[in-house]
Structures are given as structure tokens and as C-alpha cells.
Amino acid sequence: MTEISPADVAVPVVLRVNGTDHRVSAEPRRTLADTLREECGLTGTHLGCEHGVCGACTVLLDGEPVRSCLLFAVQAQGAEIRTVEGLAGDDGTLHPLQEAFWRHHGLQCGFCTPGFLMLSTGVLETRPDIGDDELREALSSNLCRCTGYQTIVEAVRSVRDAAGA
Amino acid sequence: MKPARFAYAAPDSIEGVLDALDRFGDEAKVLSGGQSLVPMMNFRLARPEVIVDIGRVGGLDGMSVVNGSLTVGARVIHARLEAPAAAMPDGRTEPLGGVLGSLLPEVARFVGHLPIRARGTFGGSIAHADPAAEWCILARTLDAEMVALRRGGERVITAADFFETVFTTSLEPEELLAAVRLPILGDDWRAGFCEFSRRAGDFAVVAAMTAVRLDRATGAISEARIGVGGVAGVPVRLPDAEATLVGEVPGAELHAAAAEVAAGEVDPAGDLHGSAAYRRDLVRAMVARALAQGAGAPG
């Protein structure tokens, strides 16, 4: 008989985030985004729409960029989750994409930035030689209200080009 | 925008899923990739009592070619159809070639955005039954067969019988959509797909798929299929427009004539994203372009 988690009871969940196990409890209805933010204290993952359009909540799940507002925490057990807090090195060195967003002015208010960083990290790690058109198509997954996007595209392109050089 | 409470089951076998569906009936909802269901739950437009998560079930994410059909497991994510590979009758896994092998990536790139394609599933999209969803239009146009499992049984539902109305299918509450069978189109088929959406990655306002079979001797069309989404509660076939094509040799004039018939054949309702008249205009444009694409000619 399949085990059923009752609706109104928080169940223990182990989330592996940025290489660390977080033992938390969450009602089945709790999304991964809310759990990361409120149970794991990782508030860099932002919520901009909670219906999968804006991409501010994008995290990597087993290397793939996904919307953490469209996943329940109970579904993410056993997966490797990466969030913006895990991008910089242990010594605090910024990730090349973080550096590039800084250099190219790829952020203004910074609310969409973690989502764009995780989206581009996932894209460049799986497709390091992605073409310009495909990159633009991939970046159309997320919304930014401040920059008009051009500097975000330039930032990601520069990291792709530097890695390929 | 937080979902209402639900109980949660994540069986690790198909039997476990079928047991849970049998036990909870219409209180339960199957969660596959969740890219359509979870937004509706966050808006509380969907509020299932029990979620049956099939994410831990093995055996639902295969693609294989059997008896002239491509069987796509329900849990195959959209991204895999951007470069489809399937187990062949001889057991080896190979990239899918042929007309269907080119058509699937052409359609897949219109499905949502990259993170949605990384998580959302083919079967989930079919079972969600959005009338403008690309896979639903494809299934209807190609007369796909849906394989539904229930405890102790299986039935096959044709696309024509499967889609009932918006977000509603003929699946019974205790049934699981396990796979979809798509006909492998022979080399004498030409297929095209064209959609108009407001922004990159949005649901289509109107989308059209066409598939025509050419008589090798005469070059005339011997069989034609036109499927359109965004004009009714389900994706629809357009038999009058299809009939216009049969017996004729493809060309811009014929395509325009068929598109004109198609525009007159649909009876859309208007909504926020397009009035009835506008949707008919789009049907005309999309059908003509899908046909031209299939014929390898510019739209």
C-alpha cells in the first residue's frame, strides 16, 4: 500500500542544496521556493509570480534550470539543488556569470538577477557552445523589468565566449 | 497564491499509482511535471484532495518504435522531443528520423520555455488538455492513441474520443495516461506546424498542424490532415479544408484555397487574446503557412 502524507501535517524532508543537506519539515503543499526561502533561509531565490512565468525563482535541479514555484518540496527529495547562494566560491570569489552581470550592468533592482544567474548557469553548463539565437531563446524564459535585457544577454555571451576562448 | 492543502502520495510503481487512483477516485489528481497543474493549484483554480505524484515511477519515460508507431511514455519531458531518440524494434536506441523525427523538434520548440521543457511532460500536457497546447494539436492531427491504465486493465482511446472540452478528457478518475502512440509517417508524408503567440513561449492564440500524403506517381495529395488549436474547447480537425486538398497538387494557390475553407470551417469563441473574427484570420494564415512549410516552400 502506497504511503499517503496527510494534507495538514508537515512531513520531514531532506533537501540537498548547494552540497549541504537541509533537514526540514514541510506540508505537502509547500513549494520548493517557499521551503528554500523560509526553512533553509536561502532567500536569494525570489518569487515574482508564483505561476511559472517570470522565472525569478529559477534554481538548478540536477543541473537543469527549473521553476521552484512549480515544484513541491516533497518532490525535490534526493535531487541536487543549486541556488544563487551557491554560485560564488567558498572564498567568496564571484562566479564568472556574477562578475559578468556586474561588469555589463546586467542588473538594476536585482530582483530577477538570481533567477537569470541560475538560468544562464544551467544553460552554459549543459550547452557551453550555445549559439547567439539559441541563447536569446533560452534567456526569453525569464522576465526582467529594469534592464531591457540587452546587458543580460551581453553578460552571458561574454562568459560563453571567454570559456570557449 | 499558495495552493490549498492536499494529501500526497508518491508511489514507486505503476501498480502503486493505479491503487492510489482506484482508492481516491476523483479526489485525486496525477502530478507529472506539474508545469500546468501547479500554476492552477497556486491560483487555487485546481484544488485536488490528493496528489498522486508519478515522478518516482519507473517505466513511464520511454520512447520506442513498435508496429509503425512511436510510443511516447507519459513522463517523457518536452525537452527530449527537441532531439527525439527511441528504442527501435531491434532494441537499439537511435535518433528518430523521418517525417515524424523532423516534426517533433519543430513543434517542441514552441512548448513553453526552457525550464518548462526541462520539467513538463508530454503525457502531462496531453492529459491537461489545453485546446491550444502543441502536443494536443499534434495528437489530434495525427490521430494519436492514448494508452490508459487502470487497476487490472488497459484501454486505448483515440484522440478524437480523448479530448472532450477545455481541460477535460475521457480519462476516468481511476485511469492513468501511461503512453501516447503516434503514427510514424512514411516518407510520402509532408508535415508542417505553425503557431501565432503574443510572446515567445506563450500559449498559441491559434496554431495549425498539417500533414499531407503525396501520391508518388502524380505528386497529388492522396490524404490530408489539418488540425487547429485555439478555436474551440478541444483541438479540431477540419475535414472540409482537408477535402479541398485531396487529389490536388500542392502549391500556393491550393494552400490559400484550403486555408480559406479552414477559416470558414472553424467557429471560434472570442476571448481576451482574440475575437472570433481575428481567430479566423489567424486560422487562414497559420494553415496556409503550415502547408507551405510542409511543401518546403516559403510561406
Place this chain on the structure above:
Amino acid sequence: MSWVGRSIRRVEDPTLLRGVGMFVGDIGGAAAVRFVRSPVASGLIGAVRGPAYTIEDLDADGVGNIEAVLHRPDYVRLAQPLLARERVRYVGEPVAVVVGDTAAEAEDLAEQVELDIEPGPAAVGIDGALAPGAPLVHPDESDSNVMVAGEMATPGLAEALDRAHAVVDLETVSGRQAALPLEARGSHAVTERFGGRTTLHASIQAPHMVRTVICDLLGMPEADLRVVAPDVGGAFGQKLPLAREDAIVVWLSRRLGRPVAWIEDRSENLMASWHSREQRYRLRGGFDAGAHLEALQADVVANVGAWPCYPITWGVEPLMALAELPGPYTPEHYGVRSRGVASHTCPMSPYRGVSRPAITLALERLMDIAAARLGIDPVEIRRRNLQSEFPHTSPTGLRHDEGTYREAMEMAVRHVDLGAFRSRQQTARAAGGSQPGIGICTFSERTGYGTPAFAARAMGVTPGYENVELSMDPSGYVTARIGASPHGQGLETALSQIVADEVGTDPGRVRVVASDTDRTPYGWGSFASRAMVLAGGATYLAAQQLATQLGSVAAEVLEAAADDIFLADGRATVAGTSVGVEIAELARIAHHHTQRLPDGAAPGLSAQAGYDPAGTFSNACHVAEVEVDPDTGGVSVRRFVVVEDAGRLINPMIADGQIRGGVAQGIANALLEEVVYDEDGNILTTSLMDYLPPTVAEIPDIEIMHLETLSDATVTGAKGLGEGGTIGAPAAVLNAVNDALAHLGVELNEMPATPERVREAVRTATGTPAG
């Protein structure tokens, strides 16, 4: 070496890039507040029944009403309760409030609240609200829905129109748009158990103003409320007015004695945060034989929604149109009637650009249509009409300081190579299929205005000045405490560049403290393209004082004349010598060895300055190149060129970022985004699948060029530019769409130019029956 004028990287960024910024939703540790909102546009409230902690009546607690006032005879004054009382006036209006342990539980509780509302008829849209017998939004206070009306005419207008060589009549419509910051609104309040002081963190643009009004409403001293705007995820005007929800959050934290937070969700944000832009213009332009616009007459209506916003009121859209409509042009005769009409829809607030995207759409369509009528080129008609003598005084008395209206246009047109475009266009027209079009838009952007301009609006409170306090600590670092409240614009970086130049230090040794009423001088916040001019000007003046103080300490230490001291590169040097001293050492002396200070000098290093200019005008020319598919009505923007003159640029990279972001929002206004209500006042666009902000796929790269005409009206020579992108882009795109389809006889003067509207216009022009 000067720091001003350099594109240095922003000091704001590392925190945000690491994901360790603090937005209001990141604070946590608070109970969740959820508002129960009206499901109908209009109705009488009967009983409200709900679970414990349902609060629907604040009157018993002595909570006051919001009164957004304009001192004008034509203005209808209202007292707005924080929660709807007796009547609901728009879908989404808050009626009751519940508090739960988590956001999900608060939502569960809100679902259990039963609202008995007797639905009534709703006035929706401009025509619906103006129609005879229209349902009244405020029947007890006014017998019409016109809430504010302004009118003026210069003598001789009618005669001038009569004798005009050509008269062009035109109606333009600007749809309703939402500012849509990616972070929706939100607030978090904690009240100290002992002492009862409350701290409000809120996603807002004007913390000092918000503190004042909340304290007025709740009857508490301002000293007992600290208001902080932490990291703010975009605002664009939507977070400028008082959010009634924020006041309730403060009240709840004080009444319940526990921390509470309201984090607006996207659906609430689209339904019940502020809307903007909905306006209709009827223009009549009288041109002489030389194609000069001699006389301009306008009738403007803005649908301002159900309530005014505090403190700006719902006069801002119609009255700005009245004052600024002549734009960059020079009609001798001008007449206008401009009204704000209430409707049973979400209230309006200023959104980046305010009235000017609609003003500019009307004027720039007028110019293109007149050019076609008179048989001249769109560039030529503007050449003949743009301001070229300065200062220019408009028919409404606005003083335009020096600008480069014609030069900017000529530069933009040369850059796009109009001739080459026209020949490509001829080829495409012959071939059929998708059609390219080009559109020009020239405009002025009134920016950086202080108290005098706001006083002319006769608001209940008069915003304007900005204050800055600068101090250098003993380590030689400068702290600037500012009244402005930046939220993503990069103001901290730009101000640090100004300070660095004046006191001879490095921007890395400047810290800017903002957005906290406990730590900053009173100021009005960041809005209206003002912060660089106002806060920048005050910073510049204070930094000069600080430099003078450093100079006098250095003079004492170096035994030189203060006038000979030169501050640069972290050193104070005696001019013409290599004799000098580290500024950091001067800072030590000024704090720790005050016996060495000149006689009468105050200990320490600090300065304060306010700045309150009359205002200045930026100008720009936008050129859009589009491709239109006549079969689907789909429009894509292929190229976008901006020539901007915003005076002195403090940090060009940041300036370009402002332009690009503004243009993207303007393209969205032109083509994509529209808040839609049905005829009963139900809002249809409450998700991002229905309300359509653009992705990167819809926004081209934006080519930017600058002219730098230093303003004589500001101390730094800078002019504001935060709103310009949104002002010019819509008209440029609409002109381009019309240009693309001109050979079919299409005229489309409504935005957004959705595919359906474009297709409809093609059908109408070509006589193709519907469907």
C-alpha cells in the same frame, strides 16, 4: 582625474548578485496578513462574516481616512477609509483583513470570509464613466464622475484655427498599463514590546512621506515610527503613493503585538495595485502653409479609477497633460480641456513617464499625419516645428532650458540611414508579405523639479526639495545620508562619484545611506526623474562644503593659504608644489586633534545641504524600425535608436541602463501590455499569461547616442532621464507601425497596437470583411 562621467561598476551589485540582498519578503519571522478583496466592481457591503482575526472595521480604533487633496475649485475632495466601508468601488478593493501563521494559512482563512455584497451597476472605461446617467463612483460627494477638470485657452485660438492652411483632427487612445515591478508590493511591521515603537519595512519609494501619512492616519507621533525601504525590486511609480495595506500592517502590528507582514502576490498586484496610463486625446492642429503648427486644441480624458492616490491625487495625469501637451513644439495658440474621470476600476498612480507617453503619442501621431497631409517628410515637419531658441516659454508658461531637439533628431536619422531604409521598404512593398516601417519620435522630458513646480499643482502636501548630510569619519571615509530613496537606479554609485570628485577621494571610500527614516534627513524619495538632479545637486553642494572644511584643515596643517589647497587622489596638496597631506590624516586631525584646527572651526567634518531647483528639460529622439505581418497583425521591433540629451552624465553606463529599461517598458506599452476589464468591471488580466510584459525575444538591442547640453538650471549641469525611455518609445513604435502599412491606407492611433488591432486596421483599410 574626474570620477564624474565614468562608467564605473555599481557598488550596489555584489550583494544583489550573491542573492543576499534584503527585500521585504526576505525578512521573515512574521505572521502573514491577507486582504479579503471585493469580487465585484460596484456594490453595497452588507455583513462580513469570517473566522477569528477577521478585521473589517477600523473606525472603532480611531483610524483616520486618507485625504488626497488638490486645492482647486474643480477638484472633488474625498475621505477614503483604509478598508472599504459601505460600498466597494473596484474588483480587488480591500474589504477585510485576516492574519495567519503562514501565507498559505492566511489564504485559507481569507477564503472562509463571507462578504455579503449587493452588486450594483459599474462605470467602466472612459465612455462608460462619462455617459449620461452613468453609475456614479462617489454618489454622495459628486453628481458626476468627473473628479478634476482643468481648462485653458490662449486668446485668438479659434481665429488661428480658422485661418490655418490645414487642420488635422485626431483621436489617440492609450490603454491601461500596470507598472509591474518584478517584486510586488509588501510590508513588514514589528512593534517593540517595551516602548511601543514600530519599525515598518516596506517596498516603497518615499519612506519619509509614508511615515508622515501613516502617523497622521493612526494618530501617532512620527518619532514612534521608523520606516525603512530595504532592497526594492523595482517600483516605477507604483510604490510611490501610500499603499493602504501598509498603513493597516502598521496598525495590526501595534494592535496584535506581534510582527506581521503582507507580501502582495502577483494576482493582487495586477488587480489591486495601482494602474496607469488610460487616456484619450482629441486633438485639432492648425498648420500654416509652411507646415508650422500654429494652433493646438485638445480635449483630454484620463480614466483615473475609483480613488485618488496619496499624496499625488488623481489630478496628476490630466493636469500634467494640460500643462505639458505642447511638448517640444511651439504653437502660438493653445487651448485644452483635461478631465480626470472616476470609474469602478483600480485606482491610478503615476507610472514612469506619467502622462507623457500618451501626450507624446498624440503629438507625434499629429505630426506624422500632418506631414502626410501636407506632402512632406516626417523629419522635415519636425525640423520646422521643434524648439530651437532657448530659453523657450511654452503657452502654459513652462520655461524650457537649452536643449538639442533638432540636433538629436538629425543625429538619429543619419544613424539609421533613412534613405537606405526607404529603398528596402519599396522592395518589401513590391514583394508583399511582412512590411518594414520606421517611426520617429521627438520629445521633451520635464525633470528634476522641486517645490516651485509641485506648489503649482496645489497638492495637500508639497513635495520638492532634497536634503543630504555628508560626514567624513576619522578613517577618511565619507558617509552620505540622503532623503532620496533609490531602488535599483544606481544612485548610490553616481552620488559617490560626485562626492569623490569634490573631496578628492575615491568612490570606494564613499558610503550612501538611504531609505531609512531613522538614519536620513527628511526628503521626498525617488520618482519623477529627479534623484540625480535633486539628490545629486544637494550632494554636490554638501561635498563642496566638506571640501572647504578639509581645505581649511589642510591649510592649517601645511601652513598654506586655504585657496591654494587642492584635493585630489586622496591627498590635499598645495598648488604648484608637491607638499601635501593624506586626506585620511586630515580626517584624524579633525576628529582627534581638534586643537590643531583653525580658530573657530567646529570639530569633525560634516556638512548639510538642501537643493530645490525649479526644474529642467531633457530631450531625446527615438527611432523605431518594425516589421508588421499584415496577415496576423503581428509586429516585431527590429531596431531601436535613441539620441538622448540629459545634460551632464554622471555615470554613462547607468544612464544607458535607465534608457534601455525605459524603452523596453515603452515598447511593451506600444504593443503588448494592457489591463483589460469586461463591461461589468471584472478584470481579465490577473496573471502574466494574460497581462504580457515582454521577454528578451520582444526587445531588440537599443542603440544609444548622447548629446550633453549642460543645464543652466541645475548645479551639476545634469538633467533627469529616468522616464524618457517610456515616453518616446510608444509613439516611435506606433508611427513605425503606421509607416509600415501606410501603402494600405492604415491609420492606427490606439495603443497597445495588439495584433488584433493591427489586423482590424488592415481589414478596415483594405475593405476586407471580418473573418
